[in-house]
Amino acid sequence: MSEQLSIYNTMSRQVEPFETIEPGKVRMYVCGVTVYDHAHIGHGMSSIAFDAIRRYLQYAGYEVTYAQNFTDIDDKIINRAAELGIDPNELTQSMIDTWDDEMSAFNILKATINPRATQEIPQIIAMIQGLIDNGHAYAANGDVYYKVRSFDEYGKLSHRDIQDLLSGARIAVGEHKDDPLDFALWKAAKPGEPTWASPWSDGRPGWHIECSAMCAHHLGEQIDIHGGGADLIFPHHENEIAQSEAFFGHPYFARYWMHNGLLQLGGEKMSKSLGNIVRLKEIVENGKAMAFRLQVLGSHYRMPLTWTEEGLEAAQNGLDRLRAAASPLPVSPTADRDSELDALVETTEAAFHAAMRNDFDTPVAVASLFELARVINRNRGQDSFNASVETARWKLIELTEILGLDLSTPQGEALNDAAPFIDLLISLRNDLRAARQFDLADKVRDNLAELGVTIEDTRQGTIWKSS
């Protein structure tokens, strides 16, 4: 088993040993969202996958600078704001606030920095000017376009040939490209649109340039990891490469390109036109955020994940089992050790890390979590516990935390207030049970269940939890 971390690089289409540009430090940039609508589970999948990757890099000892942008200016935002009759800034700020809340529900760490396109205009303009100056871009009627043919290596990430791209490329009405392959760096504003002053026109940046500019501004001219959904490989990331490498002249912009597989809904893409969008909001409101995280981690990040409601339910059941295993032992453990159990814990932990080092194989890592849960629960039914069981429990907690799986069971505010009364009912019910008045005792249990409180009689006493 090697200590070496390996990462699949979209550029080389191979798993490569991970080496950072600067020892001990990782600079990573993950493309964020365009904030014009609520986030859906596809965004959630990507965010969770990269959060787990980021957490593991940190666990491995790297100092990680993690940047994730918000695209807060584009046509969709302008149109949506107009529909709602509000200022685009109001729309984007509200979406960003919602995004932040949802991300925290999934236990996703805050990015080190969340750059926003509208707050990076000077850097964007400077980069566009530089590209014009060195012959990779040109202004036309107030727009500025990137000259794709000026960049010899165009297509190296998505492995496309310029000849192949020609068939799909076209010049839309109102564009002033010299070549159908070219893409906009700056767009002159139409009447009524938000604008920023520039040497070429009052207008706004194109989509791709913001990421190049923000990367350079916040992370440096070359970064270690650049990530995003597989749908961004072309054209977005291809264009970023063209921009950044032409501007700085370095042999590479990002060392490792990582892309998550896209989430599938019953075998088909989730899309607005099919009307099958599942929003993160729904998951969070149903209290299934952590189950969703487990569902995502149960599949490898590069594979397409088939999402189903049943799958989420299955993940919830699995999560409950992990939670039961991680919950405190009912009595203090003895000082004895069980060498067999100790060895098992050690082996399982090693398997966990070996999997994570192998291109972040979270499904295998998660499987090792369940191995631990099984041995802990197997011992849980006993009246006493040796220290090895407690060690296993703490190991389980440690490993789940590395994956960002929160096994604590937060009680709702309302239930906290009700706790003394619930305890009272349980106490009365136990008196009834002692008196063998099971009909009444069962009635208490059933009625509490209807109110969302589940009762379990264990050999150490009766416990309850909100369901």
Add this chain to the structure above:
RNA sequence: GGCGCCAUAGCCAAGCGGCAAGGCACGGGUUUGCAAAACCCUGAUCGUCGGUUCGAAUCCGACUGGCGCCUCCA
């Protein structure tokens, strides 16, 4: 048309040449006053057809089915 991806038990999903992880569901048990929870037991030769190899789910080829990108998209 071009570039890719996927196809493993009822469902989800690992596996990267050496006798098929894990989760969920189902069924049988242990435990329980009954439940619940937990634990134990139980299931697949890996889309099809060829090839390479001592040996393939794993490599190569063909085929079939599904999906993505090539226009906005995590």
